[in-house]
Amino acid sequence: MADKPLIFVTNDDGYFAKGINELVGVLSKFAKVIVMAPDQSRSGYSCAFTAKEPLQIKKLSEQNDVTVYSTTGTPTDCAKLAFFKLFSKEKPDLVISGINHGSNASVNAIYSGTVGAAIEGCVNQVPSIAFSLCEMDKDADFSYSLPWVEKIVRYVLANSLPLGVFLNVNFPSGELKGCKACRQADAYWCQEFDVIKDEDGNEAYALTGTFVNREPGVEGTDLWALDNGYASIVPILSNRTDMTYLNVLNDKLV
């Protein structure tokens, strides 16, 4: 690591979102920061990449220790482009994605472009963190989260993370009591569409939905932590093999 750590930052809300700019504000106090983020909102893009058309990169600004690029791609594309174009010789010390506007706790981590970019960092063997605030508003108040962002980032810079593990951190809206290391709660979305009529009178289906926690009140889950005023830190594996059931299959099926 050079004098100052080198941190790559991206998100799924776009380079212009408040959350990513608040994040960069914290990190630039002690790190060299390179941002490459989507030029439009790319929420819900998971680990999707763009195969159909070439991507474009635009350099937006460079001042002091912060350089900002936008791309026409997804969060995963942003991370892939950054590793290809900016970090082909020297990897960053960290990949940080966020701060997302809206929860990426529990099952939301599956769909999240913010988390998707952190997975891409992890696959590239760089310690990676996804940060999200459980507040969708574009003017959401990140002030309570920022000291914890700094604490968690400094911890990971000092201690690294095991290969193949990244952190998915969610902050409750408003003041927080502290921070809990958690497992992902079991939850799902139901009643997911509003049925509407399109211009031709045909039915169309607009995504909405109700979030259902299958483990309400269960301490140790990320949703419990958030419901009780704590930030949740979930260490997530990029390799998701179930080793227990693998042995069952070997006995019974193969």
Next chain:
Amino acid sequence: MADKPLIFVTNDDGYFAKGINELVGVLSKFAKVIVMAPDQSRSGYSCAFTAKEPLQIKKLSEQNDVTVYSTTGTPTDCAKLAFFKLFSKEKPDLVISGINHGSNASVNAIYSGTVGAAIEGCVNQVPSIAFSLCEMDKDADFSYSLPWVEKIVRYVLANSLPLGVFLNVNFPSGELKGCKACRQADAYWCQEFDVIKDEDGNEAYALTGTFVNREPGVEGTDLWALDNGYASIVPILSNRTDMTYLNVLNDKLV
């Protein structure tokens, strides 16, 4: 389960792809099959959903025990729409995604829309399987895989799967020696873009890349099985918390 099991089928290559039609051909011998698949190729869409515009559904055919719909959405959208519209009262007995044209072994599972749809089935607590053939060609030969598809599907119908676990099955191109239950190999993609000039002379970045297996020759991995002429079956967890590192974090960070 009714007399015949009810199987929901989707994919990411589109309803018209050879792989999904070969799959339906096998399943319809012993099951009632409902297909809801994208109306265009949606490879590389991971668990992405469509939040920006309403989705449309088109009923394409209904004969004997096979009904086929297309949607304007991603594979995850297809599964979500099917649970909302077709299976709101009675869940299917299985969700099957594929057979994909191209490998979804190892790290490819992260990006795959085929796998994304199986994750959605798993989150909805229906036993789910993603099938892929390591052969991109649109006229790929699925004939060697089909007896194994039937065997695996019948196994899962008879034995179910643990909640929160789905199967990611990949077939080698050509003849196969058998089938191995495996863990996901550690791999990544590098040198991921061709730099080209767009119409205005600006640089643009077209996805390509070299696949790197970090564990070449390691028996027990899915890439080893495929390289040695076996189909790989990887049981994958939808909840990816690393319980070991969780305890480290609780001791050191929180």
